[in-house]
Amino acid sequence: MYMSTKRVNFRLPEELVAHADIAAEVTHKNRTEILIEALRQYLEEKESDESFREAVVELYLDDHIEFEKLVEIIGRQDAEAVRASKEVLDRGEELADKLADL
Structure with missing residues (x-):
């Protein structure tokens, strides 16, 4: 390659x-x-190393690395699961912000 x-x-x-x-x-x-x-x-x-992988996921969740870098390190399947979780978390935060403004 x-x-x-x-x-x-x-x-x-x-x-x-x-x-x-x-x-x-x-x-x-x-x-x-x-x-x-x-x-x-x-x-x-x-x-x-699991703790390293967890730290990389945290970097992604905190928007410090792009999705494709996450894929390179933890694999596509795990990265897709993390991305789906992140989307749910982000929507939850948006909803909480809207409710707080009411």
């Missing part, structure tokens, strides 16, 4: 770079590939 890429610049501890370079040499990959694999593995591990 080909993904679009974005150039990012960041600093790493020299020791970490040295380890990545050794891994790259042993596996016949380049440093970027090693770092991408490491980050992907870390994110997959994080995204399987």
Whole structure:
């Protein structure tokens, strides 16, 4: 699967770079590939953690992330359920506001 890429610049501890370079040499990959694999593995591990997933849902419910980002992290089926719940909650808040104005 080909993904679009974005150039990012960041600093790493020299020791970490040295380890990545050794891994790259042993596996016949380049440093970027090693770092991408490491980050992907870390994110997959994080995204399987229930408390992390709950925090992501909270970000969506608070309108800090878009629906498609939610889908990418928790999956389409769970995201659809969260979106439906959010719509019900939002309608409830609107109704409460209208009733308060009476």
